[in-house]
Structure formats: C-alpha cells, structure tokens
Amino acid sequence: MRAVVVYESMYGNTHRIADAIGAGLETAFDVRVVSVSQAMPEVIADADLVVVGGPTHVHGMSRASTRKAAVQAADKPVGGLQVEPDALGPGLREWFGSLGDYPVRAAAFDTRMHGPAMVTGRAARGVTHLLRQHGFEVVAEPESFLVTKQDRLEPQEEDRARDWAAKLAAGITSS
C-alpha cells in the first residue's frame, strides 16, 4: 500500500513533522513525503492514504500574504530562521484549488503555537474541511504539533508525530 504525505512549510518545522509522519507510516506503507509545490495530481492519484499538513497562519491555513510576511520575518538577523526553498510558492489552499476529487483515505495535521486551539487557531481544521470537499475519506481527527514562540519545534514533537502516524497506519491496516 502507498501513502503520500504532502506538506507546506516556511521555516522547516512542518517539513520535519511531515518526515516524522512518513517514518511512522513506513510500518505499513510505501511512503513518499512531498512538498506541496511537488505534489502534482499524479503523485497522489494511486495513493491508499494521503496525509496533508501545513503551518497555522493567522488562525488558519496560510495565504500568499502570510507566506510573504513569514519570509520577511525570517530576514531579521535575530531569529536565525532558514526559509524553505519553495516558501513563496503555492500553499495548500492553492493546491486544493487545482485538485480534483479523490475517494481516498486521508488525515490532516498542522504546526502551531502552544495553547488552546480556540486561541491559536489551527490550520488542520481547514485542511480537513478541504479534504472532505475533495471527496477524501477523513479517517483521523486533525492533529497539531507545537512550536515555540521562536518558531522551533517543541521537544518530542517529532517523536509524537511518528507515534501518531504509526497508530494511524495500524488503524487502517486493521480495519
């Protein structure tokens, strides 16, 4: 069985979580982890599971304006943040806009700051909504992985992502 993890990432945190999710899924799937700019429709066409995630920007999924703001924020010498090569490319919102319908199992994740989701917002909610709109069968609650105020992954979040994905894989293979 094949799984594809599609991620959007400005500073690399969601990328690292996507890689960890890919590692967790490897217990049951042949896995491909791809940036949203590389996720052409044919990449997901014959997948048995698609896992999609991105950073939370302004309480939800990113937009071109928030991605631009993220790149500008990284220009400040104090933060030491590295911007992903395709940070100014299309985000998940645009990707969904060009996608057809896929009756495929799917799940959503995001990265966001620590705190109640009601306060921080969470991109995974919007991703889940768009997955359903495009005919995906959403098989898990949206999951968030946390970053610090300095935009670094909190300790253990990659381990947690691996475990979350391994459980997701086990749930699918046993059903």
Ligand SMILES: Cc1cc2nc3c(=O)[nH]c(=O)nc-3n(C[C@H](O)[C@H](O)[C@H](O)COP(=O)(O)O)c2cc1C
């Ligand atoms: C423009 C901008 C807006 C943001 N808005 C929020 C927000 O509303 N809630 C939140 O929890 N985090 C917010 N963040 C923090 C991001 O969620 C964080 O940068 C992201 O999870 C890091 O992932 P990445 O390294 O893959 O880009 C924002 C970051 C940026 C750059």
